[in-house]
Amino acid sequence: MSTDTRTIDTLIEAEYKWGFVTEVESDSAPKGLNEEIIRLISTKKNEPEFMLEWRMKAFRHWLKLEKQQAEPKWANIKYDAIDYQDIIYYSAPKSKKAGPKSLNEVDPEILLAYEKLGIPLNEQKRLAGVAVDAVFDSVSVATTFQAELAEIGIIFCPFSEAVQRHPELVRKYLGSVVPYSDNFFAALNAAVFSDGSFIYIPKGVRCPMELMTYFRINAADSGQFERTLIIADEGSYVSYLEGCTAPTRDKNQLHAAVVELVAHDNAEIKYSTVQNWYPGDPVTGKGGIYNFVTKRGKCEGVNSKISWTQVETGAAITWKYPSVILQGDNSVGEFYSVALSNHWQQADTGTKMIHIGKNTRSTIIAKGISAGHGQNTYRGGVKILKSAVGARNYTQCDSLLIGDKCGAHTFPYIEAKNSTARIEHEASTSKVGDDQIFYLQQRGIPKEDALSMIINGFCKQVFRKLPMEFAVEAQKLLSVSLEGSVG
């Protein structure tokens, strides 16, 4: 590279703009993880017996894994050992009643916080065409448009509410895609998860609005362990989005979530994530969220489709592989991803497509951006079972480097047990050149805008898949997260 590589290095001083703390009184469990804590969470949620039993099984399994030191070590990430006894597993803002039913009962400070985050919840200001479930630390504090959706049979509610009101659905589907025994973090989540969203779209219903969950970690020393379950019954369609942010803190905080999706015959689920957890201090790398997430969808029915789109700009560590089990014949799985690692961030992310049914198809478009000292790893698996006659996969995996202290790594795993399968894989690595930035500047475009323009061009295939409003958000987010990367 030419001598002005060094000019590129300075784009890395952006401030995290979502790092504020909301002053609320909270009801927190003591630190530590044991059966008592799990009982306490279950009691607080007034859960039926089957839930407590399931949690306990999960916890015992996790203990076994911990004893075997089975915390996954294969990812390309480095972090100090997590002390699981030094975490608060339940923290909820105090309220008079459990699970507020109307917005008037929500602490105004919390409403203000969501407004600051760009997700106003009250009737006058709320986003048009988007129903929001607002999860604050361990609980859901408000869900909008619930009644309107219920009229057409759609259930969109906090997980804890679903446990009360639709226990049969929860019982049927909970753990059916990601069993508690799936992995270390999934076991931990199953034991202690406190809330999240539950969605059921009935047969033949096309959900008329975007459904969104906004996760906010606020309390110090707490972890967030949410669980989301989406069921799309035959011939239904839903587009769901999640967003997340957290305050700026010196200490790492753990976020270990589980998401399960089930698509029945001819159903489609579009799941989009804009992840913007606190990434840690830009200079020292101190603090930030450890994001260990298990997301998996099952295309159970014929012609069903599950599509994951993710824009991962935050978190100190990201470990997640949204996957699709393509069980129904002709089912389709998609994964569109932009993962950014700036400063000292580390991301090890990708997907797994498991082809079981005939003529199943999957597409993987993964864009990794590394800047500063960031390390970005794509890890993707394509598995074609013997039964998957005529299966097809297309994978495209592109890495973009900004500056010369960062790294990009790709680990594609391919396993085909059926000779009729067609698998295509393309990969590229490029550097944002000073030439490109200079070219745009020469036309009058300021340097920072030039960089974000280049990055947006690089991510276009993925942004196109996001719902319109969020595509704009994602673009802004990316440029803010890269502010300071060119001097």
Place this chain on the structure above:
Amino acid sequence: MAMLEIRNLHVKIENREILKGLNLKVNAGEVHSIMGPNGSGKSTLAQVLARRESYLVTEGEVLLDGKDLLAMKPEDAACEGVFMAFQYPIEIAGISNAYFLRAALNAVRKYHGRKEMDAMDFLPFYKGKMKLLEVDESFMTRSVNEGFSGGEKKRNEILQMALLEPKLAILDETDSGLDIDALRIVANGVNAMRSPDRATIVITHYQRLLDYIVPDFVHVLVDGRIVKSGGKELALTLEEQGYVGVETEARALAVAV
């Protein structure tokens, strides 16, 4: 006052002196041509005027309408009206020409405190310029220079110039890689912009282009200095005799000094 005044310009790239005391004055309304052998520093001059930051100016000054051009950032120089048509235009994936050009135009307008142009006003304006340069409308939606042929890239440069209407346009070997028809079209685009308050610097190897864009002055750049200046007939002399003659003359001159 000259629009552009370059005084005793010395430029280093990676510790090697490339421009060694260059002087040039360009008045509004004039077209100047700079010719010279490969590696003599023509592109270096163009890039320095466009404020490429890795090119180190060690001595001298450059004034654009009396303002210190060398103190400007590249985007500010562009907004002040300096446009360079790149010898090797750059490709940018995923960004359409229309998006890019509107962003550029609006950046310039914003710099001058003028209202930004919305897509509704921009499109007809853009299409008009495309017509002038006989460019297919599919250009609009294609990514900037990506997969363009050499000729298409050059045409796109002139299209951008026509749209941004710079005060000072510097064309760096825009003619290379163009067939005769394309050359004529590009020249038309440049000539359409000639006006008493604009100036153009045409860098070229070949006299051919100057048949279409007739310069007021021709300068010969050899080894980092302008060694000879003259009218448009100088280009013809060069075409016949090559640079060798001028070079020897210049060397003799250097020794004498």
